[in-house]
Amino acid sequence: MTSTTADGNVLAGTELELLDAYWRAANYLSAGQIYLLDNPLLREPLRPEHIKPRLLGHWGTSPGLNFCYAHLNRVIKARDLDMIYVMGPGHGGPSAVANAWLEGTYSEVYPLVSRDATGMRRLFRQFSFPGGVPSHVAPETPGSIHEGGELGYSLAHAYGAAFDNPDLVVACIVGDGEAETGPLAASWHSTKFVDPVHDGAVLPILHLNGYKIANPAVLARIPEDELVRLFEGYGHAPIVVSGDDPAVMHGQMAVALDRALDEIGRIQQAARDVGATDRPRWPMIILRTPKGWTGPKEVDGLPVEGTWRSHQVPLPGVRENPAHLAELESWLRSYGPDELFDEDGRPSAALRGLAPAGERRMSANPHANGGLLLRPLELPDPRTYAVPTDKPGTVTAEATRVLGDYLRDVVAANPRTFRIMGPDETASNRLGAVFEVTDRVFAGETLDTDEHLARAGRVMEVLSEHLCQGWLEGYLLTGRHGLFNSYEAFIHIVDAMFNQHAKWLKVTRDLPWRRPIASLNYLLSSHVWRQDHNGFTHQDPGFLDVVLNKKAEIVRVYLPPDANTLLSVGDHCLRSQDYVNVVVAGKQPAPVWLPMEEAVAHCTRGIGIWEWASHSPRPPHSADHVGDGSADPDVVLACAGDVPTLETLAAADLLRRFFPELRVRVVNVVDLMRLQPVEEHPHGLSDTEFDALFTTDKPIIFAFHGYPYLIHRLAYRRAGHGNLHVRGYKEEGTTTTPFDMVMLNDLDRFHLVMDVIDRVPSLGGRVAHVRQRMVDERLRLRAYTREHGEDAPEIRDWTWPY
Known part of the structure; x- marks a missing residue:
């Protein structure tokens, strides 16, 4: 398939008129959400009190989004397609909400926003209004899987939706501003990862309306032949639809969609039925329309339609400026609301008949509410894969x-x-x-x-x-x-x-x-x-x-x-x-510390005392007793992360050797959220539980995988927070040995011992010689790495000795 321009018209007269009416209805509903607080059907002359006090929202992209939506509905009905709609432009919310309401899905999900005049009033009032819905294609909007608040992700989301969904077509509207981002630029290569046999298809529609907030869009300002070659280079077969005359554009878009969907069907049939293995050129549509299409052409003597001025609110001073108010009323009435909606405010019977039925509506497709389709994974028993160990740290x-x-x-x-x-x-x-x-x-x-x-x-x-x-x-x-x-x-x-x-x-x-x-x-x-x-x-x-x-x-x-x-x-x-x-x-x-059953129990708790690593003084007449850490400790050694755990246990070993009378408790943290109060996180510990583990009055030396302040942030409300001293990464690093890395950041075993000496008052000055030895060991081991290019054997080969 080669790139083409879509000419001609496959629409009959009545079908064309109805399709245009549906588009006009969506445009009316989009503009109404931005402006109207009351008088939703203009059954009386528009007055300032009918206008929202704060005009928020984005008009510029909405007409193009509505144009695509109406045409996609046509092909869904004609071909019985399973299709979802991903809106990339950042502020497509008015369009998404308008079409969901037209199709009836919005009222099914939110019954108070009924598909009549009362519901339309609520629909308009809630948009970008306190307590209402945002201006993006937000989670609150039926049919959305893509927020659109931050640009660049629509096409990647679309392909993710298509993988392993062989019958799904994802129509993805890529805004020309969004197309300038790095993530979106990479996303065009997703075609190299689509399997036509088992995956569905993505139909990208690059919507060029010329402008972002204030600047021209890059892709809208390059020659068309260069633009087409760019996307052919990406591996696509572009079809160009361009213009501003609605009648001509409807015909072009209908032809383009039929061509694109025929080609998608041909690609999939060749792969599924014939076994074709060549990478296909998947079709895409380049749609060029004026920004703010069908909106005010000029305001206060300045051009609006087709310029950046239509990006947000084309008529900003409607409440205060009678001329703007009159222009707004003329603009809204140009869509013909009296013919689009019946006496009760419902979409006309003809319009209601244009929307697909049931789950074929893009706003009601279950793929856009993925939890409806979610099935649990079949998971093996993790204990089957356990590393056997009888003694901590020996394997x-x-x-x-x-x-x-x-x-x-x-x-x-x-x-x-x-x-x-x-x-x-x-x-x-x-x-x-x-x-x-x-x-x-x-x-x-x-x-x-x-x-x-x-x-x-x-x-x-x-x-x-x-x-x-x-x-x-x-x-x-x-x-x-x-x-x-x-x-x-x-x-x-x-x-x-x-x-x-x-x-x-x-x-x-x-x-x-x-x-x-x-x-x-x-x-x-x-x-x-x-x-x-x-x-x-x-x-x-x-x-x-x-x-x-x-x-x-x-x-x-x-x-x-x-x-x-x-x-x-x-x-x-x-x-x-x-x-x-x-x-x-x-x-x-790295060492395996826990046999599988203990590992499961420890992870279920998320945090716990490692009694085998803790130390209480040997009681009299029990020379072989090493203690279990159950006694009130003199110091708590806490750790979170594999390397911090290793260094903590090595420090506990040193403390046991140098200070056998010192009561040491080792607490390991798997679930970091356990450090928060239970009022702050569902996994958090109560103050009673936290104090039982860490004490309220003893030093806590915490070896942490990340930046130290994060632990303080999680535990700052705790009674013992003033006793908490955290070691972690402090932005010191280079190409060096593993142990030198922890020494660079003062997370090593010797520095942890020094922290204990400095913070346990009962040790006092009598341990100055041990502290000096720790300093000397750090110097010696760093010198070893500089001479030998690796860590010393006593570090590299250390194991838990008890």
């Missing part, structure tokens, strides 16, 4: 490699509802076992030297974290499950996307008609403490700080200390719904 394992065996069997048991996304790091993060049962998705050219590439793989790798995140969000929002694995430092690239998804989940919690979806699961490996080879640029644990800004009922952060606890946490996260789960785990060989 080593690569935690993520162990999890990889578990994920391999998850993939095998759920061949169409589970995918792993990652930026070329699945094998690097030691999850390579999954390639025993699946491949990486790739529809491009393959070579004999390639490994594990196939059109139908379950692992999706592309070196764009934005694209991985967007695909996974679209996949989850339409009722499936997945995992995003990444290097810890570079997950920051999707900070803003995480924010938007967390906000979506927060809002949907209060919408009973939105059914829960599978959680968004992050596995962050190659983390800060074992990026000793890549250096400072790869050393950043700050994603946890971003996550903790979100609502407590949405986010979960887990720091499993070993392979068996990672298995337990991973299984839990894949079973959960409506959360964002962040799991941080190392991939390097």
Whole structure:
């Protein structure tokens, strides 16, 4: 298929008139939401009191969105299509709400907003009004899977929705402002990851209306032949629809959609029935219309339609300016509301008949409310994959490699509802076992030297974290499950996307008609403490700080200390719904501290005293007794994260050797949210529980995976917070050895012992020689790394000795 311009007209006269009437009705409802507080059908002359006191919303993109929606409804009915609509332009809310109301879905979901004059008044009043609905294509809007508040993600979401949905067509409207973003630019390459046999299709519609808020859109200002070549270079077959005459444009758009859908059908049939394996050129539509089309052409002597002035509110001074009020009334009446809506304010019978029925309505499609389609994963028993251990720390394992065996069997048991996304790091993060049962998705050219590439793989790798995140969000929002694995430092690239998804989940919690979806699961490996080879640029644990800004009922952060606890946490996260789960785990060989049954119990608690690692003084007549930590401690050693746990236990060993009379309690934290008060987070501890673990009057030396202040932020209300001293990453790093990394940040075992000496009054000055020895050990071991290029054997080979 080659790029073409859509000419001609496949619409009969009456069909054309009805389609145009539907478009006019949607435009009227869109403009009415921005302006009208009352008099929704203009049954009386428009007066200032009918106008909202604060005019908010965006008109400029709405007519184009409505134009596409009306035409998509036509082909849905004609072809009985299963289709959803993703609106990329940032402020398409008026259009989305208008069309959901026209189709009747809005009134089904919100009965008070009935499909009549009373409901229309409420529809208009609520938009961008206190206590109402926002101006974006928000979760409150039926049919939406994409907020659109932050630009760049629509196309990735659309492809995520299409994966493993072979009968679904996702129409995605890409705004020309949005098209300038990096995530959207990468998203055009999604065609290289579509399997025409098992996946559905995405129909991108690039909507060029010329302007953003105040500046011209880049793609709207390049010559058409250059624009077409750009998208042909991406691997698409563009069809151009361009103009401003509605009658001509309706004909062009009808032809374009028929051509595009015929080609999608041909591609899928060739792959499914004939076995074609060549990567197809998927069709797309380039739609060029005036910004603010059908709105005021000129205001106060300045051009509006087709310019940036139509972006938000074309007539801003309506309440105060009688001329603007008259222009608004003339504009609204130009759509012919008297013929579009009957005496009761309902859409006319002819318009109601144009909308698809039932779940074929894009605003009622169950794929846009993915929880309706969600089915639990078939998950193996994580205990099957446990690393056997009889004594803490004597067995080593690569935690993520162990999890990889578990994920391999998850993939095998759920061949169409589970995918792993990652930026070329699945094998690097030691999850390579999954390639025993699946491949990486790739529809491009393959070579004999390639490994594990196939059109139908379950692992999706592309070196764009934005694209991985967007695909996974679209996949989850339409009722499936997945995992995003990444290097810890570079997950920051999707900070803003995480924010938007967390906000979506927060809002949907209060919408009973939105059914829960599978959680968004992050596995962050190659983390800060074992990026000793890549250096400072790869050393950043700050994603946890971003996550903790979100609502407590949405986010979960887990720091499993070993392979068996990672298995337990991973299984839990894949079973959960409506959360964002962040799991941080190392991939390097590390001690296994807990047998599986204890690991499950510890992860279920989320926090606990490790009695075997704690120490009470040997009572008289019991020379072989090492204590269990149950006595009131002199100091609490707390830890969260695999490397901090290792250093804490090594410090506990040193304290036991140097100060056998010191009562030491070791507390390990898996679920970071347990540190918050129960009033702040559903996983939080009550003050009584927290004080029982940490005491209210004893020093707490906390070794933490991330930035130290995060622990203070979580625990600042606790009675013992003044005794809390946190060690963590303090932005010191380089290319060096693992132990030198912890020494650079004062998280090493010797510095933890020094912290205890400095903060336990009973030790006093008599331990100055031990403190000096700790300082000397740090100097000696750093010198060793500089001479030998590796950590000293006594560090590298240390194991728990008791």
